[in-house]
Amino acid sequence: YDLWLRYRPLAGAERAAVLRHARTLVAPAAPSPTVQAALDELRRGVQGMTGRAPTAAGRAAAGAIVLGTPASLPAALRPSALAALGREGYVIRRMAPGVTVIAANTDTGLLYGAFAWLRAVGTGVAPDRIDERAVPKLQLRVLNHWDNLDRTVERGYAGESIWDWWALPDVRERRYVDYARANASLGINGAVLNNVNAKPEILTAPWIAKTAALADVLRPYGIRVYLSARFSTPLELQETDTADPLAPEVAAWWRRKADEIYRAIPDFGGFLVKANSEGQPGPQDYRRSHADGANMLAAAVAPHGGVVMWRAFVYAAENPVDRARQAYDEFQPLDGKFAPNVLVQVKNGPIDFQPREPFHPLFGAMPKTPLMLEFQITKEYLGYATHLAYLGPLFEETLRSETGRKAAQAAAGLTVAQVIEGAQVPGPLTGMAGVANIGSARTWSGSHFDQANWYAFGRLAWDPQASSRAIAREWAAQTFTRVPRALDDIVALMMDSREAVVNYMTPLGLHHIMGTGHHHGPAPWVADLARPEWNPVYYHKADRGGIGFDRTSTGSNALAQYAPGVAQRYADPRTTPETLLLWFHRLPWDHPMPSGRTLWAELAARYDLGVTQARGLRTRWAALAPFVDVRRHAEVAARLDVQAAEAQWWRDACLAYFQSVSGLPLPPGVRPPA
Ligand code: GCW
Numbered sequence: 230y231d232l233w234l235r236y237r238p239l240a241g242a243e244r245a246a247v248l249r250h251a252r253t254l255v256a257p258a259a260p261s262p263t264v265q266a267a268l269d270e271l272r273r274g275v276q277g278m279t280g281r282a283p284t285a286a287g288r289a290a291a292g293a294i295v296l297g298t299p300a301s302l303p304a305a306l307r308p309s310a311l312a313a314l315g316r317e318g319y320v321i322r323r324m325a326p327g328v329t330v331i332a333a334n335t336d337t338g339l340l341y342g343a344f345a346w347l348r349a350v351g352t353g354v355a356p357d358r359i360d361e362r363a364v365p366k367l368q369l370r371v372l373n374h375w376d377n378l379d380r381t382v383e384r385g386y387a388g389e390s391i392w393d394w395w396a397l398p399d400v401r402e403r404r405y406v407d408y409a410r411a412n413a414s415l416g417i418n419g420a421v422l423n424n425v426n427a428k429p430e431i432l433t434a435p436w437i438a439k440t441a442a443l444a445d446v447l448r449p450y451g452i453r454v455y456l457s458a459r460f461s462t463p464l465e466l467q468e469t470d471t472a473d474p475l476a477p478e479v480a481a482w483w484r485r486k487a488d489e490i491y492r493a494i495p496d497f498g499g500f501l502v503k504a505n506s507e508g509q510p511g512p513q514d515y516r517r518s519h520a521d522g523a524n525m526l527a528a529a530v531a532p533h534g535g536v537v538m539w540r541a542f543v544y545a546a547e548n549p550v551d552r553a554r555q556a557y558d559e560f561q562p563l564d565g566k567f568a569p570n571v572l573v574q575v576k577n578g579p580i581d582f583q584p585r586e587p588f589h590p591l592f593g594a595m596p597k598t599p600l601m602l603e604f605q606i607t608k609e610y611l612g613y614a615t616h617l618a619y620l621g622p623l624f625e626e627t628l629r630s631e632t633g634r635k636a637a638q639a640a641a642g643l644t645v646a647q648v649i650e651g652a653q654v655p656g657p658l659t660g661m662a663g664v665a666n667i668g669s670a671r672t673w674s675g676s677h678f679d680q681a682n683w684y685a686f687g688r689l690a691w692d693p694q695a696s697s698r699a700i701a702r703e704w705a706a707q708t709f710t711r712v713p714r715a716l717d718d719i720v721a722l723m724m725d726s727r728e729a730v731v732n733y734m735t736p737l738g739l740h741h742i743m744g745t746g747h748h749h750g751p752a753p754w755v756a757d758l759a760r761p762e763w764n765p766v767y768y769h770k771a772d773r774g775g776i777g778f779d780r781t782s783t784g785s786n787a788l789a790q791y792a793p794g795v796a797q798r799y800a801d802p803r804t805t806p807e808t809l810l811l812w813f814h815r816l817p818w819d820h821p822m823p824s825g826r827t828l829w830a831e832l833a834a835r836y837d838l839g840v841t842q843a844r845g846l847r848t849r850w851a852a853l854a855p856f857v858d859v860r861r862h863a864e865v866a867a868r869l870d871v872q873a874a875e876a877q878w879w880r881d882a883c884l885a886y887f888q889s890v891s892g893l894p895l896p897p898g899v900r901p902p903a
Contacts, residue, residue, distance in 0.1 A: 230407075230671055230672070230673070232411050232673060232680055232683075232684075232708075233351075233411075233414070233680065233684055233704055233707040233708050234274075234347075234410060234411065234414060234707075235277070235351075235707060235708065236273065236274045236276075236277025236278050236347070236351070237277065237278070238277070238278060238279075238280065239278045239279065243353075244278065244279050244280075246355055246356050246357070247275060247278055247279050247350055247356055248275075248279045248281060249292060249327070249356070250292060250294070250327065250329060250356035250357060251271070251275045251279075251283045251292070251294055251329075251356070252283055252284070252292030252293065253283050253284055253285065253286035253290070253292055253293045253294070254268055254271055254272070254283045254284070254285055254286065254293070254294050254296070255285075255286050255287070255288065255289050255293050255294070255295040255296065255297075256268055256285070256295075256296045256297070257296070257297060257298070257300075257301040261336045261449075262448075262449035263336035263337055263339070263340050263449045263450070263451065264296060264336050264339055264340070265449070266340055266410075266413070266449050266450060267296060267331075267336075267339050267340040267342075267343035267344075268285075268296070268343075270340075270343050270344065270347065270410065271283065271294060271343050271346070271347065274347040274350070274351075278350065278351075289306060289325065289328050290327075290328070291325075291326055291327025291328065292327055292328075293327070293328050293329070294329045294330075294331065294346070295324075295328060295329065295330045295331065296331045296332075296339045296342070296343065297330065297331075297332055297339075298332070298333060298334060298335065298336070298338075298339070299311050299332075299334065302330070302332060305324070305325070306324045306325065306328065306330050307324075307330075307332065308320045308322045308324065308330060308332050311332055311333075311334060312334070313364070314332075314333055314334055314338060314362075314364055315334065315364055316334060316335050316337070316338070317333075317335065317337055317338055317341060317364070317365050317416070317418070317451070318333065318334075318338055318341075318362070318363055318364030318365065319331060319332065319333040319338045319339065319341050319342030319345060319361075319362075319363060320332050320333070320342070320361070320362040320363075321342055321345060321346055321349075321359050321360065321361045321362075322360055322362075323357065323360070329346070329356070329359065331343060331346060337418075337451035340413055340450065340451060341363075341413065341416055341451070344413060344414040344415075345361055345363065346359060347414075348414070348703065348707065349361065351706065351707045352702075352703050352706040352707060352711070353706060353711050363691070363692075365416055365690075365691045365692070366650050366659075366691070366692050366693060366694070367649065367650065367659045367660050367661050367690055367691070367693065368657055368658060368659045368660055369418070369419055369498075369536070369538075369572070369601065369658075369659065369660030369661070369662075370415075370416055370417050370418050370419065370660065370661055370687065370690035370691060371417070371418070371419035371420065371421060371455065371498075371538075371660060371661070371662045371663070371690075372412070372417060372419070372420045372421065372606075372662070372663055372664075372665040372667070372686075373421045373425065373457075373501065373603070373662050373663065373664045373665060374390070374392075374420065374421060374422055374423065374424070374665045374667070375424040375425060375426075375607075375664060375665070376390035376391075376392055376422065376423055376424055377390070377423070377424050377428070378394055378423065378428055378430060378431065378436070380392070380393070380394065380395075382424075382668055383424050383426060384605075384607050384609040384664070385607060385666070385667075385668050386607060386608070386613040386614035386615075386666070386668075386675045387607075387614060387666060387667060387668030387669070387670040387672070387673060387674050387675035387679070388668035388669040388670040388675070389668060389669050390668065390669070391404055391405070391408060391667060391668060391669055392422060392439075392443065394436075394439055397438075397439035397442050397443065398438045398439045398441065398442030399442075401442060401443075401445075401446055404669075405443060405446040405447070406446060408447075408667070409446060409447045409449075409450035409452055410450065411673075411683070412450065412452055412687065413450040413451055413452065414687075415683075415684060415686075415687025415688055415690075415691065416687060416688075416690070416691040417452065417686075417687045417690065418451050418452055418453065419452060419453050419454075419455055419498050420447065420452055420453075420454055420455065420665075421454075421455040421456065421457055421501045421538075421662075422440060422443060422454055422455070422456060423456055423457045424457060425457045425501060425502075425503040425509075425540065426457075426503065426507075426509060427456075427457040427458060427459040427503075428459065429459050429461070429462040429465040429466050431456055431457070431458075431459075432456070432458060432459075432462050432466075432486055432490075433466070434489075437489065437490055437493050437494075438493065440454060440456060440490075440493075440494065441493040441494045444494045444496070444497070448496065453496055453497070453498035454494065454497065454498060455497070455498035455499055455500065455501055455538070456490075456497075456500060456501070457500070457501045457502070457503070458500040458501070458502055458526065459509070459510065460472055460502060460504045460509070460510045460511045460512065460522060461510035461514075462486075463479060463482040463483070463486075468482060469482050471515070472510060472514070472515070473512075473515040473517065474512045474515065474517050474521045474522045474524075474525035474526075475515070475517060475521060475525070479525070480525050480528065480529070483525065483526055483528075483529040484528070484529045486529065487529040487530050487532075487533060487535065488533075491533040491535075495533075497530075497533070497535060498535060498536065499530045499535035499536040499537055499538065499570075500526055500530065500535070500537050500538070501537075501538045501540070501574070501662075502522070502523070502526065502537065502538070502539050502540060503540045503542065504519065504522055504539070504540070504543075505519070505543055505545070506540070506542055506543040506544060506545075507544070512525075518563060518566070519539060519559065519560065519563060520563045520566040520567050522539070523537050523539040523567055523568065523571045523573075524566075524567060524568040524571065527567075527568035527569075527570045527571045528568065530570065531568070531570050535570065536570045536571070536572060536658065537568075537570065537571045537572070538571075538572050538574045538601055538660070538662065539567075539571055539572070539573055539574065540573075540574045540575075540603070541556045541559075541560050541573050541574060541575045541576070541589075541591060542556065542574075542575075542576050542581075542603075543555055543556055543559055543560075544556075544762065549761045549762070550785050551778075551780065551784075551785030551787050552580065552762040553579040553580055553780065553785070553787045554579075554785060554787045554790065556575065556576075556579065556589070556591060557579070557589075557590050557591055557594065557787075557790040560573060560591060560595065561591065561594050561595060561790075563595075563598075564594075564595040564596065564597050564598050565597035565598065567598050569656070569658075570658070571598075571599070572598075572599045572600065572601040572658055572660055573591075573595065573598050573599070573600055573601065574600075574601040574602075574603050574662055575589050575591045575592065575600050575601070575602060575603060576589060576603045576604075576605075577589060577602060577603065577604050577623075577624075577627040578627070579787070580740055580741060580768075581610070581741065582604075582605035582609055582610055582664075583610055583735065583740040583741060584610060584611050584618075584623075584727070584730050584731045584734050584735050584740075585623070585626075585731050585735065585738070585740070585808060585809070586740065586812070587630070587799075587809050587812060587813075588627050588630035588632065588645050590787075590790035590791050592630075592632050592634075592645045592648045592649070593632030593633070593634025593643055593645075593648050593653070593792065594632075594634060594790070594792075596634070596636075596637070596653040596654065597653075597654060598654065599651070599654050599656065599658040599659060599660075600648060600649055601649065601659075601660040601661065601662055602627070602628075602645065602649045602660075602661045602662070602693075603661075603662045603663075603664070604620070604623075604624055604627075604661070604662070604663050604664070604686060605663070605664040606620065606663045606664055606665055606666045606682045606683055606686050607664055607665065607666035608620070608666070608679070608682070609748050610734075610741075610743055610748050611727070611730050611734075612730060612734075612749070612872065612875065613675070613749055614666070614674065614675025614676045614679050614868075615676070615868050615871050615872060615875075616730060616868070616871075616872045616875065617676070617678045617722075617723075617726045617846055617865070617868065617869060617872060618726050618727045618729075618730045619678065619681055619682065619685070619697075619701060619723035619724065619726050619727055620682045620685060620686075620727060621681070621682075621685040621689075621697025621698070621700050621701055621723070621724075622697050622724060622727050622728070623727050624685060624686065624689050624697065625689070625696070625697040627645055628644065628645050628646040628689065628693045628694070629644050629645070629646065629694075630644060630645045631643075631644055631795070632644065632645060632648060632791075632792060632795070633791065633792030633793065633794040633795040634648070634653075634792050636652045636653050637653070639652075642792070642794070646693035646694050649661060649693060650693060660690075661686075661689070661690040661693065663683075663686035663687075663690070665683070666679050666682060666683060667683065672864075676864070676865070676868055677708070677861055677864060677865055678723070678726075678865065680704075680708065681701065681704045681705075681708070681723065684700065684703075684704045685697060685700050685701070685704070688700045688703070697724075698720065698724055701719075701720045701723045701724060702716065702720050705719045705720055705723065709856070709857055709861075710856045710857065712856055715853055715855075715856035715857075718849060718852070718853055719853065721849075722846055722849050722850065725842060725845075725846070726846060728842070729839055729842035729843050729845075729846065729876070730839070731808075731839070732835045732836065732838050732839030732842060733836060733839025733840055733842075733843060733876040733879045733880055734751070734839070734879050736832060736835030736836065736839065737807060737808070737810050737811050737828075737831065737832060737835060738777070738808060738809040738810045738811035738812035738813065739768070739769055739776075739777075739811050739812075740768050740812060741765060741767075741768040742765040742768060742769055742883070743765070745758060745763055745764070745765065750875070750878065750879070750882075751878065751879045751882040751883050751886075752765055752882075753765045753766070753769055753771070753882070753883055753886045753887070754766070754886050769811070770815060771887055771890045771891065772890050772891075773890065773891060773892055774817060775815055775816050775817040775818055775820070775828075776811060776815065776816065776818065776828070776832075776887065776891075777810070777811035777812075777813075777814050777815040777816050778811065778812060778813070778814075778815060779813075779814060779815040780812065780813045780814075781799075781800050781813060781814065782800070784815065788800060788813060799813050800813075802814045802816060802820070807822070807823065816828055818891050818893060826896070827896070829887075829891065829893055829896060830896035830899075832887070833884055833895065833896050833899045834896070834899070836879070836880040836883055836884055837880065837899060837900075839876055839879070839880060840873075840876045840877050840880050842876075843869075843872050843873045843875075843876035843877075844873045844876075846869055846872065846873075847866070847869040847870065847872070847873050850862075850865055850866060850869055851866065877903065880902070881902030881903055882902070884899070884902055885902045
């Protein structure tokens, strides 16, 4: 339950050093709730780590931690260049012997600084060495909860929703505060409370009151609330006769609705919208464009400083050739047509949160539109909360992808991280969204290691160019142990875990061959569902002649959506990274691979390797028993047993199926399916 905020007792010299540097806390008189939260956290942390909480003091003497803004800090204790920290940055610096100053321009910055100090101590930095200056690179760092109003969670594997809608607004669970603390510790500053498959009711008065109560709890922690809006809400509530975004009565309804929400929640963040996707209503129902729809909502929230996050995840049966093309085809032509307070929210890859996808071709291709990147933290396609898969490397892989697109007048191409940091669109709107893996489970995320995915998302939203390995280390040090050898092993195990999943589920660029609907377990054989793109066979296209999706000019030509340099590289199987080979190419089974094996032999070897790796996670974790408490060790071990068994299931099922269509014998050395 404590997540990475465990603050377990230190011993010996370490404890003494923390005691020496955190004897007193000095803060502005009459602290705001936000500064109060920072002070409480520092007290809680130091108390936990040393057994003694710092006391409040009016003046800075040796042993003090001083929290202050330019207005409250005396000149001698004011670090330089505070203005450059902006609204949310902080600096931690020793400004006098034994005096640690945490400075920021706002109280939220101070809260982030307090958490950063605790994180540094918690990862083993000596208190007199803590010297940090940090400014978030993205403005909106937002969790997307796919939580329904009946407390079920779409694609949630961690129990029911943490929002107890029934008891709200009167009953405010302590858990909401702990949720806010965890997010603030990472710099997450927004939460969309309800599912993108939204219900109209969420925008009625009783639900606005419930939302306002949550906003009140989260506000001191720097977190704004947002809501997913169903495009047809006014029509379905029978308050208008249409939901056409260009109908004046519709625009007026949304303006009144926004006014009503902002009366209850003055700092409401805005709306997230899934429109004309998977059966959701949208502007296209009225032959209007996504921009027409987004801009109408944007006009309603603009007077209040709100934003609209309009999702680009669209696909429809009318596009049977290649679902991967649709978002780009619909959105790229709209570049420059969106209102200034609209962000287009784009999933990391062009299909749907697969274990591996290439980066989405929209990144870099809409230079006049703020693009918000959407990752899925909950592991819909990576074994739910049972399988261990640290997603840091997946996130990092997308963020570091070279788009081949440039900023105006620039020489060098941009990575996805640079695109979402706003390299092409000057202006303040930047952001990253993560589909939350949070529920009422005691572990919050359904398993201990899934907490690391929440953590990694938050840290990468703060700095999209951070290293996923360094983040894993930070998390594991605070969560499990700081014994160097054990920490090394845990980090290595985490770093290997996602690639293991890719190998036993979808190696070499295969994708979406999971069981239809639930998306757990293999089902490459499914071919009889109504819409073509619901069937796994649509994605792998395996038959006697070969396997893979031809997205080059001889196939769907989705490749042409990438910048010419990237497209050119991926057009040739010889220059396509092996990891994405069957994403872009359909190849004969005997296609020669760099290893010297045939494609078929390579595929079989990868599935085998995945099983070996999954078993390896289990034995490697077993060896860590001396370093982890018995209960958590056993809880992880039980899941790793399932993972090893299910890796085998994946391998056996996929090899047996591909054999059945290819008619080929198993390559030498590969054991027959059990
Ligand atoms: O990954 C798919 C999921 C749907 C989800 C959709 C989306 C919320 O299977 O459950 O709906 O993506 O992102 O909108």
